[in-house]
Amino acid sequence: MKRSVQFKIYLGLLLLCIIGFQFQVTTVDDFFVNPVYIGSMVLAILLVIKALGYTCQKCSRNQIVLGFFKYRLPTSKCYNCGHDIDQHRT
Structure with missing residues (x-):
């Protein structure tokens, strides 16, 4: 699977976890053991590492993080030089 598609799938799953978390009723005692909360945290950490x-x-330019407040969704081609990023992936 292409890295750009994989990143977009992880981002979509994170958004679904965040939306699903809004519909759950939690108390202070079971907040950190909520499976939607745990899934959101794991996906968020995974997305930061992948980004x-x-x-x-x-x-050697990053394709997602352009600056402190500038981000892009990744594509299969480099934004800077046009190189196919998934071409030589092992």
Whole structure:
């Protein structure tokens, strides 16, 4: 599966967990053991790791994080040099 599609799927799952969390009634005692909360935290950490590691092999530029407040959804081609990022992936 392409890395850009995989990242978009993880992002969609995170949004579903966040939306699903809004419909659950939780108390203070069981907040941190809520499965939707745990799933959201795991997906959020996974997305941050994947976003920081999503770089072009040719120009070594990150494809998602452009600046402190600038982000993009990834594509299969590099935004800077046009290199196919998924071409030589092992």
